[in-house]
Amino acid sequence: MDFKDQILQLAARVEKLLPQLKTEEATKNALIMPFIQVLGYDVFNPFEVNPEFIADIGIKKGEKVDYAIMQEGEPAILIECKHHLEKLDPHNSQLFRYFHTTKAKFGLLTNGLTYRFYTDLEEKNKMDSTPFFEFSITEIKETEIAELKKFHKSYFDIDSITNTASELKYLNELKTYLNKELLTPSDPFVTFFTKQIYTGTITARIKEQFGPIIKRSFHLLISDAINERLKSALNQEKALDATEAGKVEEAAQEGQTPLIVTTEEELEGFYIVKAMLRSHIDAKRITYRDAQSYFAILLDDNNRKTICRLYLGTGKQYIVVLDENKKEQKFEITSLDDLYQHGEALLQVIGRLEKAKA
Known part of the structure; x- marks a missing residue:
């Protein structure tokens, strides 16, 4: 660790x-x-x-x-x-x-x-x-x-x-300092930014008018930046899902054996994760979706609510959780028993997903 x-x-x-x-x-x-x-x-x-x-x-x-x-x-x-x-x-x-x-x-x-x-x-x-x-x-x-x-x-x-x-x-x-100013802009702060966009004389009335505008501008700027990051993360996840779906459809059209096969090992991993979380959340809400390259364990059968992903191929095996920015945190495991070492990380994911829902 x-x-x-x-x-x-x-x-x-x-x-x-x-x-x-x-x-x-x-x-x-x-x-x-x-x-x-x-x-x-x-x-x-x-x-x-x-x-x-x-x-x-x-x-x-x-x-x-x-x-x-x-x-x-x-x-x-x-x-x-x-x-x-x-x-x-x-x-x-x-x-x-x-x-x-x-x-x-x-x-x-x-x-x-x-x-x-x-x-x-x-x-x-x-x-x-x-x-x-x-x-x-x-x-x-x-x-x-x-x-x-x-x-x-x-x-x-x-x-x-x-x-x-x-x-x-x-x-x-x-x-x-900036956090304080964004919550309650001071007189010098308002004056500085008003000067950047207003060419007239800056009177008390003008500062009173621009104070809320400046505060709202910063809040919009931060909101836009957050939305862009979320949008980028969601697009990456959608692209990955689309790639997996395309491979399955292509194999089906060519009459090949389906590329996605849910193994007993993946199901065992799912049941271990479900058992670890059932005392904290209704077990019926924990589901899975298999993909060609990974096995996803989800909350509410929603691809946007990934609890973790299991990579249980023939090479190195991993459990992956997504942090608050949808960034992968990858942990190598040598056996399914190692999943029990990551219970706290999974509970943190559940906490974030439930908080976002609220």
Whole structure:
């Protein structure tokens, strides 16, 4: 299982665990330690992950940070943990106070749901007040997984991360700013865009008139971009289905044996998937359609509601699920029993399909 799969699997477990996590220690054990393990570190080896790391401040001795990820005997990442219901505030955290007393280059503040990575971009050896990288584990995006992978033990390089931290920080801050402006355009924002299309004097009345127009223009632009992506994904799927149908029709016209033959192995795979999902959705809604090159398992017998595709030919075998952008995620399997390893991914697909329906 690759890094992306491990993160998504952890994310799928988080919400199920929350009701049982009554203390900060429970949050650390159930959410944060598994996260550190996914990053490739041995949480039971103090040479890699040092718990209750001592970071003395002046005359205050014995002050501790929850974890320090070590590199060559020195702390590289300081981690402070909170209970999952607690808000994260770096100004009130030990992490903010201890950062400059160690050789650590990065600080991580987390409650097991939100992860905030800090460094010292603004003033050397003083942790920035805003993170350069932040994500929510239950809503993690593909681009965020790519950034997080840089902190994996196998890829961790302080200079490489530091070089991209500044760009990442300002990119995230700009996204936050633009999102705020798109929801509630400020006076300077309205003035700037009005100047681009209006040649007269920009009075208060003109700005009042253009404010809603500018807001609606951005919403339409975003909506059009989303629709184009969806349209492109649907067209690709239709083209694939049309190709398969054409091959079948061509074989029939030539009097050949049908190219599509549903095998016992494919049916067994279907029943395994159906069994895994039946406790979460009515089993009658789970159907299949066979194609020449793959075996599709669908929701509501709808080609646009693909749960997964099975490739069970004579060569390498795969299960494929489609992400929110209809992009294929392919996982190799050596036997049908391996399908049970992908139950969480299938539940995520069902969740997206049902959410879209709602």
